[in-house]
Amino acid sequence: MKNLAILGSTGSIGQSTLSIVEQFPDRYSVAALAAGHNIDEAFAQAVRWHPRLVSMATEELAGELSARLRKAGVTGIEVAYGTEGTVACATLPEADFVVSAIVGVAGLEATHAAILSGKPIGLANKECMVAAGEILTAAARERNVPILPIDSEHNAVHQCLRVGAHSEVKTIWLTASGGPFRKLPLDQFASITPEQALKHPTWVMGRRITIDSATMLNKGLEIIEACRLFDVTPCQVRVTVHPQSTVHSLVEYVDGSILAQISVTDMRLPILYALAYPERPASTLTFDMAALSHLEFEQPDFERFPCLRLAFEAAEKGGAHCIALNAADEVAVEAFLERRIPFTGIPRTIEKVLASTTEAHPATIAGVLAADREARQTARALLA
Amino acid sequence: MKNLAILGSTGSIGQSTLSIVEQFPDRYSVAALAAGHNIDEAFAQAVRWHPRLVSMATEELAGELSARLRKAGVTGIEVAYGTEGTVACATLPEADFVVSAIVGVAGLEATHAAILSGKPIGLANKECMVAAGEILTAAARERNVPILPIDSEHNAVHQCLRVGAHSEVKTIWLTASGGPFRKLPLDQFASITPEQALKHPTWVMGRRITIDSATMLNKGLEIIEACRLFDVTPCQVRVTVHPQSTVHSLVEYVDGSILAQISVTDMRLPILYALAYPERPASTLTFDMAALSHLEFEQPDFERFPCLRLAFEAAEKGGAHCIALNAADEVAVEAFLERRIPFTGIPRTIEKVLASTTEAHPATIAGVLAADREARQTARALLA
Numbered sequence: 001m002k003n004l005a006i007l008g009s010t011g012s013i014g015q016s017t018l019s020i021v022e023q024f025p026d027r028y029s030v031a032a033l034a035a036g037h038n039i040d041e042a043f044a045q046a047v048r049w050h051p052r053l054v055s056m057a058t059e060e061l062a063g064e065l066s067a068r069l070r071k072a073g074v075t076g077i078e079v080a081y082g083t084e085g086t087v088a089c090a091t092l093p094e095a096d097f098v099v100s101a102i103v104g105v106a107g108l109e110a111t112h113a114a115i116l117s118g119k120p121i122g123l124a125n126k127e128c129m130v131a132a133g134e135i136l137t138a139a140a141r142e143r144n145v146p147i148l149p150i151d152s153e154h155n156a157v158h159q160c161l162r163v164g165a166h167s168e169v170k171t172i173w174l175t176a177s178g179g180p181f182r183k184l185p186l187d188q189f190a191s192i193t194p195e196q197a198l199k200h201p202t203w204v205m206g207r208r209i210t211i212d213s214a215t216m217l218n219k220g221l222e223i224i225e226a227c228r229l230f231d232v233t234p235c236q237v238r239v240t241v242h243p244q245s246t247v248h249s250l251v252e253y254v255d256g257s258i259l260a261q262i263s264v265t266d267m268r269l270p271i272l273y274a275l276a277y278p279e280r281p282a283s284t285l286t287f288d289m290a291a292l293s294h295l296e297f298e299q300p301d302f303e304r305f306p307c308l309r310l311a312f313e314a315a316e317k318g319g320a321h322c323i324a325l326n327a328a329d330e331v332a333v334e335a336f337l338e339r340r341i342p343f344t345g346i347p348r349t350i351e352k353v354l355a356s357t358t359e360a361h362p363a364t365i366a367g368v369l370a371a372d373r374e375a376r377q378t379a380r381a382l383l384a
Numbered sequence: 385m386k387n388l389a390i391l392g393s394t395g396s397i398g399q400s401t402l403s404i405v406e407q408f409p410d411r412y413s414v415a416a417l418a419a420g421h422n423i424d425e426a427f428a429q430a431v432r433w434h435p436r437l438v439s440m441a442t443e444e445l446a447g448e449l450s451a452r453l454r455k456a457g458v459t460g461i462e463v464a465y466g467t468e469g470t471v472a473c474a475t476l477p478e479a480d481f482v483v484s485a486i487v488g489v490a491g492l493e494a495t496h497a498a499i500l501s502g503k504p505i506g507l508a509n510k511e512c513m514v515a516a517g518e519i520l521t522a523a524a525r526e527r528n529v530p531i532l533p534i535d536s537e538h539n540a541v542h543q544c545l546r547v548g549a550h551s552e553v554k555t556i557w558l559t560a561s562g563g564p565f566r567k568l569p570l571d572q573f574a575s576i577t578p579e580q581a582l583k584h585p586t587w588v589m590g591r592r593i594t595i596d597s598a599t600m601l602n603k604g605l606e607i608i609e610a611c612r613l614f615d616v617t618p619c620q621v622r623v624t625v626h627p628q629s630t631v632h633s634l635v636e637y638v639d640g641s642i643l644a645q646i647s648v649t650d651m652r653l654p655i656l657y658a659l660a661y662p663e664r665p666a667s668t669l670t671f672d673m674a675a676l677s678h679l680e681f682e683q684p685d686f687e688r689f690p691c692l693r694l695a696f697e698a699a700e701k702g703g704a705h706c707i708a709l710n711a712a713d714e715v716a717v718e719a720f721l722e723r724r725i726p727f728t729g730i731p732r733t734i735e736k737v738l739a740s741t742t743e744a745h746p747a748t749i750a751g752v753l754a755a756d757r758e759a760r761q762t763a764r765a766l767l768a
Contacts, residue, residue: 285640
């Protein structure tokens with residue numbers, strides 16, 4: 001029985017994780033839930049799962065949750081709030097496994113704290129690895145803490161890496177759907193609207209990640225994530241555009257063999273894999289082989305998607321450049337969604353922020369967060 | 385350094401194995417070569433590799449080889465012949481690894497002897513596993529002898545099986561090119577000529593295996609081989625037609641993940657894998673990702689290819705039925721190549737031989753060979 005702390009429990013990954021706990025009551029239970037602002041969902045989850053600890057974004061929300069629980073006659077649940085509350089969830093002695101699924105750098109401190117307290121991590125938060133991968137992986141290695149990737153590409157890579165030694169890996173091929181603008185003429189990119197960019201062909205996801213898929217910056221973040229998670233160089237990571245999103249990624253070995261992982265596009269599958277590793281419990285997420293009837297793979301177009309190039313450059317430099325890439329993108333995507341800059345302004349903003357970033361490798365989470373704030377300020381100043 | 389005994393050294397797999405020894409002189413050397421009738425090639429190999437022992441098909445050929453070696457001033461090579469000679473190669477104390485690549489049941493005794501003497505096997509001879517898989521795998525299990533498959537499909541399966549436990553395997557999906565008649569109208573099957581059937585779309589192979597690919601009996605033998613090699617039931621093995629022959633096979637796990645192995649269609653790759661397992665030495669057999677541009681998978685047509693159905697039935701019954709399937713096919717293919725029966729006569733002959741086969745599970749190699757002879761006689765009598 002694994003007792004879970006779920007950071008980001010009311011988000012999409014958090015909810016999928018709880019649906020797996022529901023399916024496998026003999027394998028998993030809930031020790032702690034770190035929610036954000038969604039008080040209704042947090043209350044429902046607390047009542048349903050009765051964890052030892054629930055954390056909300058603010059003191060006010062925590063107070064409201066406590067009141068509701070009292071009114072409902074639910075006792076024995078401690079309620080906390082803020083970063084401190086999230087860290088308390090992540091380090092709760094009863095928790096055996098931490099699912100890190102808070103979007104953005106907000107989950108960083110808690111994920112770091114979980115690693116420091118020796119808890120295995122299921123990592124759905126890619127910004128953590130991009131911004132602080134050097135620190136997190138060093139801490140995990142030191143304490144022999146496994147970090148199991150929950151996003152579909154890195155989860156696929158994790159599976160494919162099991163058939164060879166680390167020194168035998170030649171190339172990690174991350175698949176990309178190519179987003180909605182894979183075939184759009186280049187001269188029309190400047191006039192892409194938020195509505196067009198928010199329509200992703202294969203996955204239903206949050207707003208920022210959907211725009212990041214359209215610019216392929218999302219794949220750029222995954223390149224950096226892959227370098228950190230799997231201890232490879234940026235030269236060893238490549239992207240292949242696979243519009244069907246059926247093959248979730250591939251690993252090429254030095255002997256010439258390539259291993260690929262295939263499954264339905266359902267996040268419960270990588271979550272279950274991370275929770276159960278190295279076991280594979282039987283699930284109902286059956287793949288229909290008919291979906292293999294027709295698969296395409298093609299090279300990404302670096303001219304259409306300059307964010308890919310920027311990500312490779314940031315991956316090479318590491319440290320502050322990776323932090324700036326992520327931070328500048330978040331600011332630029334916000335500006336694009338508010339129609340303050342065009343679609344092509346996103347890579348332009350990132351490029352400018354990266355150009356003004358000095359090479360540095362923050363050694364602490366505080367240092368990472370400072371570099372993140374600085375990059376956001378630079379981006380905001382550029383867009384003002 | 386692994387010292388190899390190569391059974392079937394002058395055949396295609398044997399020669400490819402020697403080309404790998406050539407490429408990796410620090411890893412492999414040659415202890416013994418079992419050749420057949422190709423005296424010129426056997427002589428050249430003996431001179432080049434200077435093994436301790438060479439075996440030829442007959443006493444006469446052995447005498448000729450000895451004379452040629454003497455004349456060439458090559459000393460220190462012992463020459464043997466016949467089954468006894470092949471067995472001597474397979475059990476030579478200096479040999480650390482045996483490549484079993486003699487076509488047909490001729491390699492059976494030597495392969496069995498190699499397992500009994502505790503030597504790891506690289507198995508390219510699929511008839512061995514079909515006819516005597518029950519005996520060979522039991523012997524291998526008892527002595528903890530690894531059997532590493534060298535044909536591309538089972539080698540792919542072996543790789544994909546490394547990412548999960550045996551109990552977590554749901555289905556082994558063997559890929560099949562579908563052969564040259566995948567889309568031929570069913571009413572034209574009776575008039576297929578040997579010339580048409582000998583043209584395989586993706587692999588260049590021997591005559592029998594090429595015809596077996598056209599009838600898909602080859603895939604049928606592989607179904608049985610998979611059951612034995614990987615200890616699964618026939619219900620756990622399925623066939624998917626993949627005309628590009630790029631994905632060499634897939635394994636579906638109970639959690640919903642499918643792992644696939646991809647590589648160039650070059651037998652040196654599975655040979656190298658088998659020789660080096662669990663290591664993966666760097667090779668020059670690089671896969672061009674452009675070959676993935678377009679992949680198709682479709683269900684096999686059991687009406688067009690009744691041999692597949694017959695193979696599944698034989699796999700269910702095991703023992704003598706698997707022996708008869710292979711033996712009857714060999715006789716029928718010969719008759720087809722000699723234009724004595726039509727293409728559709730191949731499955732008809734097999735079906736009749738299977739119908740007259742009594743359920744039995746020979747427990748010795750002699751018993752297997754007797755059942756094999758009996759099935760051949762039945763087939764010949766039917767075709768007379």
